[in-house]
Amino acid sequence: MTGQNSTPGIVASGVCKSFSAHLVLDNVNLTADEGSIFALLGPNGAGKTTMVRILSTLIPADSGSMQIAGHDVVGDPDGVRAHIGVTGQFSAVDNLLTGRENLRLMTDLRHLGREAGQRRITELLEQFDLTDAADKPLSVYSGGMRRRLDLAMTLVGQPSVIFLDEPTTGLDPASRLTMWQIVRQLSRSGVTILLTTQYLEEADQLADRIAVLDQGRIVAEGTPDELKRRIPGGHVRLHFAGPESLRSAAELLPAAAPDPDELVLQVPADGTVDSLRGLLDELHQARIDVERLSIHTPDLDDVFFAVTGGHVPEENPIAEGVAAR
Amino acid sequence: MTALAYTVSDSRVMLRRNLKHQLRYPSMTLMLVGMPIVFLLLFVYVFGGQLGAGLGAHLGRHAYLNYVVPGLLLITVASAVQGTSIMVAMDMTGGIIDRFRTMNIARASVLTGHVLGSLIQTLAAFGVLIGVAFGLGFDSSAGLLDWLAAIGILALFAFALIWLAVALGLAAKSVETASNTPMILILLPFFGSGFVATATMPAGLRQFAEYQPFTPVTDTVRALLTGAAVGHHAIAAIAWSVGIAALSYLWALRLYNRRRATEAH
Numbered sequence: 186m187t188g189q190n191s192t193p194g195i196v197a198s199g200v201c202k203s204f205s206a207h208l209v210l211d212n213v214n215l216t217a218d219e220g221s222i223f224a225l226l227g228p229n230g231a232g233k234t235t236m237v238r239i240l241s242t243l244i245p246a247d248s249g250s251m252q253i254a255g256h257d258v259v260g261d262p263d264g265v266r267a268h269i270g271v272t273g274q275f276s277a278v279d280n281l282l283t284g285r286e287n288l289r290l291m292t293d294l295r296h297l298g299r300e301a302g303q304r305r306i307t308e309l310l311e312q313f314d315l316t317d318a319a320d321k322p323l324s325v326y327s328g329g330m331r332r333r334l335d336l337a338m339t340l341v342g343q344p345s346v347i348f349l350d351e352p353t354t355g356l357d358p359a360s361r362l363t364m365w366q367i368v369r370q371l372s373r374s375g376v377t378i379l380l381t382t383q384y385l386e387e388a389d390q391l392a393d394r395i396a397v398l399d400q401g402r403i404v405a406e407g408t409p410d411e412l413k414r415r416i417p418g419g420h421v422r423l424h425f426a427g428p429e430s431l432r433s434a435a436e437l438l439p440a441a442a443p444d445p446d447e448l449v450l451q452v453p454a455d456g457t458v459d460s461l462r463g464l465l466d467e468l469h470q471a472r473i474d475v476e477r478l479s480i481h482t483p484d485l486d487d488v489f490f491a492v493t494g495g496h497v498p499e500e501n502p503i504a505e506g507v508a509a510r
Numbered sequence: 511m512t513a514l515a516y517t518v519s520d521s522r523v524m525l526r527r528n529l530k531h532q533l534r535y536p537s538m539t540l541m542l543v544g545m546p547i548v549f550l551l552l553f554v555y556v557f558g559g560q561l562g563a564g565l566g567a568h569l570g571r572h573a574y575l576n577y578v579v580p581g582l583l584l585i586t587v588a589s590a591v592q593g594t595s596i597m598v599a600m601d602m603t604g605g606i607i608d609r610f611r612t613m614n615i616a617r618a619s620v621l622t623g624h625v626l627g628s629l630i631q632t633l634a635a636f637g638v639l640i641g642v643a644f645g646l647g648f649d650s651s652a653g654l655l656d657w658l659a660a661i662g663i664l665a666l667f668a669f670a671l672i673w674l675a676v677a678l679g680l681a682a683k684s685v686e687t688a689s690n691t692p693m694i695l696i697l698l699p700f701f702g703s704g705f706v707a708t709a710t711m712p713a714g715l716r717q718f719a720e721y722q723p724f725t726p727v728t729d730t731v732r733a734l735l736t737g738a739a740v741g742h743h744a745i746a747a748i749a750w751s752v753g754i755a756a757l758s759y760l761w762a763l764r765l766y767n768r769r770r771a772t773e774a775h
Binding site: 243286 | 523527530608610613614615
């Protein structure tokens, strides 16, 4: 499972897919190195879910070639299935069974055998903090618990490549943090992870590489840092008590954009502590009083304005409806 | 393990899942098993006096009970397969089917689990119905072999209709549709020899009643349980069952694989 060779976990090239007349994926290429986390970032209807469904052998692509863990998706789907785990945005758990029974279903279908199966179940229940709820029916599980069970079921077969389709959508902040920790642990254990998300922060927190998907096309790709350099919009807003101090600050910081009506100066910044300290030091030395400040980090809108030439990401109910199932 | 051993193992796992579902969803299981019992009581105690008199002079409720049990066994089949259709549709509209499809498991084991689970449920429902019928005074001249043959014919027919119900459940866009479509099957024992002799029906309806699949199955079971000659009914019953099973199986498999190919819904 760990890297004895340099086979990338996921390679896809030239993937196209349309549903009736609607082009959902347009020549998508991506490569995720073994053991890395690759994030597919985009709004609803961008084609993220469709891409995951194609890579996980659920639906065929119209064209393109794909290899997962060295197995061809088209030519050897069962070989792919033996190496992957998929957790979709709709929970893939059996609601009429308990948590333990759901896991048992997976160990049986992975032919783990009785003892090895039990061991794996106990292990996963502990790892995902579900031991207390193991024998309760899923009707009493919270959203976060269901998502954790869902992921635990995915991990039963110890897949080397995992697809996580919007793993934190609909989760409360605490559950989201737990999920992030789990994803990081998985990655450290050598698993290749492809995750889709609408949240830049999530991609930034987790991913080694990010591809931005917009209307079926990858419009930007790179490491989080590479992408952020391409994205303006990260800035610090300095609020001043009067026009005097605003004017002196604007003179001091020529790159900034003053807003005299609101007495605000918008300074481009990458949001790091160092740059912030530098900025504050500079203001302090010039004896300019700043009333308060707020930090604005680039969000998905900024990414889209930056990499798509300014068109607003539109909701696409048709593509989403088809892609969601 | 060999490929066959994997198929058997996966199907067994899916069967166990299906049986657990039946236990965890007792309201539906009880409804499916209970409806034939309600019909039995209704037909014996409400209609039985008068319908029994129609069977011949000096005959009454008790004779009608003996007459109607095969009809109710077929109602049991029709009732049980409604559950099959619902369960299949619930599976297909839920998220877990995608998990199964991304796993390296025997492809048809999901469907096999449903079919075997429903068959077991139907056999259990036969047992309950026959038990209640005996409690009401049902008597039969049938020996063990006759009983086995009767249950065998019924099980074969149930197997066929279960595959039909699986296909209907796969074809349904929603669980509601899946629960409504098989309802027509409940009517067929009435438009046949289940409750009254087809000879008493008007022309047109009578021809339909005599040639639809429920009738030869009813007639075969009735002959076996009353010690009458089975005749050609059994051949027709088996032919219908095999035919329906084969066509439904192919239809179900096509629907299952097509969903996988296009996901069009």
